[in-house]
Amino acid sequence: MSHPSGILAGMGASATATFAETARVLAAVARRGGLEVPAFRSPPRLTGARRTLRRHPQGAVVSVVLRGRPFEDVAADMVDGVIAANRLSGAAAARWRPVLTAAVGEAAAPPGARRDPPCPPAASAGAPPVAGAGTLPARVLPAAARVAERQTQAA
Helix, strand or coil: CCCCHHHHCCCCHHHHHHHHHHHHHHHHHHHHCCCCCCEEECCCCCCCCCEEEEEECCEEEEEECCCCCCHHHHHHHHHHHHHHHCCCCHHHHHHHHHHHHHHHHHHHCCHHHCCCCCCCCCCHHHCCCCCCCCCCCCCCCCHHHHHHHHHHHHC
C-alpha cells in the first residue's frame, strides 16, 4: 500500500479522481508542447507546505495539498508546478499559463462537453513547432521517471 489509510481518510474520492485527471491533462498538454512533464503527488512531504517542487536527475515532482482547499487552488498550484518545473519565466510563462489553465478547465467539464486538450503555443519555451495534428513523438523517459508517471496515472 503506497499510502497509509490515515492520509486518504477524509479525502473525497472525487477530489482524488479530479487530481489524477488534471495531472493527466496537464501532462498531455506539456508533452505535446515539448515541455518536461513533472510527476504529481499529494500531499507534499514537507509538513505545512501547501505545494512543493523537488528536482531529480530523472525529472521533477510537484506535490500539492488537496485536503481542505478549493480544487481551483489545487489546479492553479499544479499549473504553476509545470511552469516552475520547466523553469519558464517572463513571456514564456505568460504564454503557457493560459494554455495549461484552459486544459484544466476542459478536464473539469462534464464528459459530453470535453474536447481534446488545447494545443500549446508553437513558439513558446523554445519548443519545436507542433507537428501534424499537434502531437510530438513521446520522449523516452528514464525508468524512475516512468515509475513516477505511472504512480501519477494510478492516482
